[in-house]
Amino acid sequence: MRKRVFIVALSGCLLTLLAAGAYAQLPGAPLRANIPFDFSVRGKTLPAGEYEFRRITDEPGGLEVLNIHRSHEHTMFETEPVEKGNIARRGEIVFHRYGDTYFLYEVWTAGLETGRELPASKQERYLRSETASNTGPSEPQTVAIAVY
Numbered sequence: 001m002r003k004r005v006f007i008v009a010l011s012g013c014l015l016t017l018l019a020a021g022a023y024a025q026l027p028g029a030p031l032r033a034n035i036p037f038d039f040s041v042r043g044k045t046l047p048a049g050e051y052e053f054r055r056i057t058d059e060p061g062g063l064e065v066l067n068i069h070r071s072h073e074h075t076m077f078e079t080e081p082v083e084k085g086n087i088a089r090r091g092e093i094v095f096h097r098y099g100d101t102y103f104l105y106e107v108w109t110a111g112l113e114t115g116r117e118l119p120a121s122k123q124e125r126y127l128r129s130e131t132a133s134n135t136g137p138s139e140p141q142t143v144a145i146a147v148y
Contacts, residue, residue, distance in 0.1 A: 028109060030054035031147040032068065033093045039102040041065055042121050044075045053093065053107055053147075063107065063116060079116035082106060087113050091147035096120075096140035098127045105142070 031053045038047050049067050056062035056076055067073035094106040103124045108115040120128070128140065 028055055028060070031091050031093070031107065031109060033145045033147045035093070035145060037100075037102050039095055039104055040121065040123060041075050041104045042077045042118065043123060046073055046075065049073070051093075060116065065104070077104075077118060079107070079118055081114050082117040083114050084108075085113075087111060088115065092144045093147060095143045095145070096124065097143050098124075098131055098140050101127060102143065103140075110147075 032050065033053070034050050035046075036048055038045055040046075046065065046067065050069060052066045052068055054064055054066070056064050060081070061079055062076065063079055064074060064076045088108045088110055091110040092108050093104070094108070095102045096105045097103075103121065104118055106115050106117045124140075131140075
């Protein structure tokens with residue numbers, strides 16, 4: 001009897017682990033944020049507005065940003081994993097700012113230790129070098145927007 005209970009319990013645990021693994025592979029829930037400024041994503045400038053950030057496929061690397069009210073304003077892009085060292089308590093969208101120009105930099109989902117980072121575009125690298133040559137070494141300002 002004990003052996004049978006143990007086998008049933010073990011089977012239940014294995015099924016739970018398999019189901020959790022399958023769930024973890026599904027595309028994550030979209031993140032929404034109200035971006036109060038125009039911003040650039042891989043060379044495309046998107047106007048201020050409410051945006052949704054979501055995976056393109058089951059893999060976390062490809063993301064799409066879509067204006068909620070104007071679906072023709074969207075773009076898709078590849079990202080790289082980046083770690084914070086602790087679990088993000090809240091989701092946020094992070095930008096690099098050079099004067100009045102903003103570039104999408106990172107996307108963080110609440111409850112995860114790993115976020116997604118965009119490599120700097122040619123335009124951002126150019127602006128960074130221009131800023132450095134005009135005023136000496138300087139890093140971009142970082143601006144974070146909370147997601148809902």
